[in-house]
Amino acid sequence: MALIVQKYGGTSVANPERIRNVAKRVARYRAMGHQIVVVVSAMSGETNRLISLAKEIMPEPDPRELDVMVSTGEQVTIGMTALALMELGIKAKSYTGAQVKILTNDAFGKARILNIDDHNIKNDLNDGFVVVVAGFQGADGNGNITTLGRGGSDTTGVALAAALKADECQIYTDVDGVYTTDPRIVPEARRLDKITFEEMLELASQGSKVLQIRSVEFAGKYKVKLRVLSSFEDEGDGTLITFEENEGTNMEEPIISGIAFNRDEAKITVLGVPDKPGIAYQILGPIAEANIDVDMIIQNTGADGTTDFTFTVHKNEMNKALGILRDKVQGHINAREISGDDKIAKVAVVGVGMRSHVGIASQMFRTLAEEGINIQMISTSEIKIAVVIEEKYMELAVRVLHKAFELEGE
């Protein structure tokens, strides 16, 4: 008997029929004697509907009240899922994030989980219940409802698996595993049977969208066994996220595991900053205080004693970040110009193998050059090389890189 956390995304619970299918799968695992905790997202489209309602009232909705509204999406799904299980004769009980309780900080709309009280869930599991938990949400220390931000249901699933010491966390989605890149862009993309946490982290953070980045961080930190599966197929083992590294175990394995991309970011450039200590902090401090996440950060020293500072944020937060910089920072640091560009995309080549192989970067840059794609920013880590390019070239870049690194399926 194992304890399994199964997380189902919005498309897997898009309507009553699909929710019934989720219940049937849970019933099969239950029949094998497993204890099951089900984490569900809002029905697909519901979160956007609620955000639109809020924006009809207030174009930039107060984040506390937006969370009050948006969190109802999952609350409806947990009720429906529990009912669907009962209809199959299975004892089931639903919990909102606040009911669990999943304690978060108070960063509304992008809260982070601080602690999970596993007391009630454990009792219910021991009493034979399937426990259905609302993903994506929690409550802060004052009982205010919070949401974890887009994709936060994955984080809920992994965090619950960690708190309950579950044997496996299964992430059900509309794809049957992790691919070398998005098959909608490159039809030849190939499913990976397994992938390391590090690669997964890069693939998710670079925008592969199969798993939300924070869930992968969580899984790595708490050594949660994570598996990505399709909720629309009953066969197949999906992609297992492993701790071991591919490197060295099999020299025949490909160096590069996938091409990730992301068009949700915007680039902010601060030009003509005096090149002296503390500048980076003076620029990014106010951004961090406003709870705006920053992804890539690049600084180049110029010849005239000034430097240019560039970083990327989520597109939705570009104007807020620009406002902060112009109001609070520009005068202080005497910057010549501050500009934003949301017509960019990030494309990354990811693979654990790359750290021991030279030539990946040059291969990548040559491939892009051959297509006439200009590179605006470059950022590297041990297992990835990411570039920022003009958004309109993104799909082309992904396709030619996928081919150049021979990632196609047989």
Next chain:
Amino acid sequence: MALIVQKYGGTSVANPERIRNVAKRVARYRAMGHQIVVVVSAMSGETNRLISLAKEIMPEPDPRELDVMVSTGEQVTIGMTALALMELGIKAKSYTGAQVKILTNDAFGKARILNIDDHNIKNDLNDGFVVVVAGFQGADGNGNITTLGRGGSDTTGVALAAALKADECQIYTDVDGVYTTDPRIVPEARRLDKITFEEMLELASQGSKVLQIRSVEFAGKYKVKLRVLSSFEDEGDGTLITFEENEGTNMEEPIISGIAFNRDEAKITVLGVPDKPGIAYQILGPIAEANIDVDMIIQNTGADGTTDFTFTVHKNEMNKALGILRDKVQGHINAREISGDDKIAKVAVVGVGMRSHVGIASQMFRTLAEEGINIQMISTSEIKIAVVIEEKYMELAVRVLHKAFELEGE
């Protein structure tokens, strides 16, 4: 400076435009220096949409999970209402029932309020916030979400007014006050400037639908000043619910204040019961244990040592009640037959004046007889005479009684 609780029903918050109008009214009261607590229902249609979703999954939904789903309706509205107030520059903060917290028993779908913690709301009011509370919902002692049943938002409003010792509880609805009967059935129906609690109680319980019965009980018990107003008109003082009785204050005032009706009930008859002590308890005990509310109860002694026992329940619960009687009661008490009829309606003549005047009952019965309407059950109190008739005659009965008792407006 007064503390006012304003409750807005589903039609008053049916869409963003109407929610903005609610915010504007609140802003006017705020500008007069009043402290305001706003209680809102779900947007009209939303509760039914959620119930339908649940029934698509499970035809008779588990009540705990149904409450989890249905309670999201008001949760969306509180967020929208708080946003609309903020958009007008007013500090506002929303609370779900559980957040307040409004403690109820665990009768899911028809919970009763046990206690209201006014601590957070009072603090927020003193800090200058308008507090927006979700009507219709609370949480039991174990943190399970509960709903108070249809119309429960009125109860929330009155209970909050009582707990906060508010100066007035204003119930905004789609009518501009309490009428002698439903103007949709009798166009000549007249608005009452004031009405006693007792009359209101009968009018509401008999189905006037302007206010939910439990809210009126609550208001009477805690001496809450209650006023019914239109949310679609800025003028008019609505109908004030008073504690004084009309009787004696003005002999010229009409004896009868209104005609109430209700088509939500079903009649259950237990035929051929041995006429001995304890029978009523043996029949109604199991019904009460199943949390089924009973309205009228009538027992007639027969000549053969048996008696017939008849009572009414909500239509939705007729089959459940019949099942309980047949499974648990019929054998025990040796009843000949148990039958149900949901094609009935209740019509009542209500007025404080009636206790000192003879002839009201005979006038009522004669009026119905002249139209050939058969009376199935009769029940009387000091201020009302109610009859059960065949449902198809209900509107006719209301119209002829309204005319017979000269309730038309000038």
